[in-house]
Amino acid sequence: MTTTVESTKNHLMIGGMDTVKLAEQFGTPLIAYDTQDIVRQVKAFQQTFANHRIDGIVSYASKAFCVKGIYQLLAPLGVHADVVSAGEMATAFAAGFPASRLSFHGNNKSVDELTMALDHHLGTIIVDNFVELHLLQRLLQERDETIAIQIRVTPGVSAHTHQYIQTGQVDSKFGFDIGSGQADQALTEALADDHLEVRGVHAHIGSQIFESTGFVMAAEKLIELLTHWHEAFGYSAQVLNIGGGFGIKYVEGDDPQSPEDQLDTVLTTIEARLGNHHLEMPEIWIEPGRSLVGPAGINLYRVGANKRVPGLLPYVAVDGGMGDNIRPALYQAAYEPVLANHVEDSSKETIHIVGKYCESGDILVNEATLPVTKTGDVIALLATGAYGYSMASNYNRNPRPAVIFIDHKHASVVVRRETNRDILALDEDFKKSAAEAR
Ligand SMILES: Cc1ncc(COP(=O)(O)O)c(C=O)c1O
Structure with missing residues (x-):
């Protein structure tokens, strides 16, 4: 079992390490493997x-x-x-x-x-x-x-x-x-x-x-x-x-x-x-x-905005989405979400966990029942290690996340987070043809 729950802090752990601390140390969205x-x-x-x-x-x-x-x-x-x-x-x-x-x-x-x-x-x-x-x-x-x-x-x-x-x-x-x-x-x-x-x-x-x-x-x-x-x-x-x-x-x-x-x-x-x-x-x-x-990997996201309309399930948005995991949008793949900084709680609500990409279909988990979330919380999706990062894109020119390996309780970056500089690395300036410029 890759993930466990630390009982005093009620935090999700991967490979014996606290996912909340990993999210703080390496930033989010983050892909972590045991x-x-x-x-x-x-x-x-x-x-x-x-x-x-x-x-x-x-x-x-x-x-x-x-x-x-x-x-x-x-x-x-x-x-x-x-x-x-x-x-x-x-x-x-x-x-x-x-x-x-x-x-x-x-x-x-x-x-x-x-x-x-x-x-x-x-x-x-x-x-x-x-x-x-x-x-x-x-x-x-x-x-x-x-x-x-x-x-x-x-x-x-x-x-x-x-x-x-x-x-x-x-x-x-x-x-x-x-x-x-x-x-x-x-x-x-x-x-x-x-x-x-x-x-x-x-x-x-x-x-x-x-x-x-x-x-x-x-x-x-x-x-x-x-x-x-x-x-x-x-x-x-x-x-x-x-x-x-x-x-x-x-x-x-x-x-x-x-x-x-x-x-x-x-x-x-x-x-x-x-x-x-x-x-x-x-x-x-x-x-x-x-x-x-697959089972060895998890994705960690930070909760940002939410949208609550009376009578409808709330939309809770995280700082990643279809760019780091296209599978839910591509073929309705389902994942188990966990509120990593507060795994167990008696009060729960059912929400849609959505990404930040400009597509209505950018829904990571439909109808997830989790402890009530607030901005700044960390949500983990479990068993994301296969066909997630390998299918990742820069849609909306979002950088792809960092990937870390947890090896015997030691975390190291195996792919650094992309920067805007990386995103621009292949672009060339467009110069009008000489004929048109005349
Ligand atoms: C030829 C071949 N071998 C192995 C695999 C790996 O399959 P899986 O990741 O389901 O084990 C694939 C996946 O498409 C494949 O096409």
């Missing part, structure tokens, strides 16, 4: 692999939260990471994360991005489509180099989750289709090319998945495919990558099976099915993003 919560979840995944005596790779999906600090936290744990852009790659390199432990994902990798990946000898390219496959082949031929790849397929399984974060169904922009023979074609072409070491197969079926059924179905499909590849092409995969998507608890009522329990069930299925098909156990890879960093 590093040990991230470490605990990594170890829980690794232990699950160990319990099954399976060589397992935990490959952190960087998109959930990509700053140098997270790579520096994860690297000593033996974790891999996947990146989806030159920017994520550059961040990992700047953090000193080993390139050999990086995988490059994406449905539209550019020439420059693939070249960057090859220049740095990335561990794996997860090939998504024929255009990319052919481009990669051309680049490798020109350089006379080899690289390890995994072939991403769409297993035709859709996890029970919000439609915008479903990626495993057949009608998806990601991966080679299995039923129409595209996956077979990709394998055939890749195997025929000496510049490609085809390590295995990859699928990702969605996100915020609460129980293992979808993973089990996907794993079964992948094993069917590997059996077919073995029989038809004599190909033995060294890697079976089942992607990420393990769900987390955001609000009361969310009751996900723990990520490690979901993994445990999938591994049991994989063991049984491979045995049935007389296939050797490959390395099993998972790509958790949300489940590693």
Whole structure:
């Protein structure tokens, strides 16, 4: 559990530190992570692999939260990471994360991005489509180099989750289709090319998945495919990558099976099915993003204005909003709010917690029941660590917040708060064309 309540002060604590003091020291809005919560979840995944005596790779999906600090936290744990852009790659390199432990994902990798990946000898390219496959082949031929790849397929399984974060169904922009023979074609072409070491197969079926059924179905499909590849092409995969998507608890009522329990069930299925098909156990890879960093993070905001109209719920405005967390506005994501400087109180009221951005939809929490708030209070939203800062924007030219890591009761800044100078850094003066000036 990342957060606790300090009983005498009635303050919310994260990683053993008082959130009210953190808000004072580092300013608000502030994003704070309990590093040990991230470490605990990594170890829980690794232990699950160990319990099954399976060589397992935990490959952190960087998109959930990509700053140098997270790579520096994860690297000593033996974790891999996947990146989806030159920017994520550059961040990992700047953090000193080993390139050999990086995988490059994406449905539209550019020439420059693939070249960057090859220049740095990335561990794996997860090939998504024929255009990319052919481009990669051309680049490798020109350089006379080899690289390890995994072939991403769409297993035709859709996890029970919000439609915008479903990626495993057949009608998806990601991966080679299995039923129409595209996956077979990709394998055939890749195997025929000496510049490609085809390590295995990859699928990702969605996100915020609460129980293992979808993973089990996907794993079964992948094993069917590997059996077919073995029989038809004599190909033995060294890697079976089942992607990420393990769900987390955001609000009361969310009751996900723990990520490690979901993994445990999938591994049991994989063991049984491979045995049935007389296939050797490959390395099993998972790509958790949300489940590693989501529960470990909180957002802290200071309360400013409020609007109270008789007969309507009050609007309580905080100093952040959709710029630091777009998820509620984007797909009605729900978060648990806490009045950090006065967690428990018998008198409570129901309010809308809104941001400061010029959009009526900038509502962080609809109908939150909290102790009565006043200007200057600190409100925390819990479990904001995934897809919050990584999707942050400068809408309304607001600076993005600072991010701190709490590590063994020591707080340090891993991303400093943006300033107006940062915001203006890319702007150039407009000069009228000479013709018009005349
Ligand atoms: C290919 C792939 N792997 C892993 C993930 C991480 O998913 P999650 O953060 O839900 O674990 C994603 C998320 O979209 C993804 O597209």
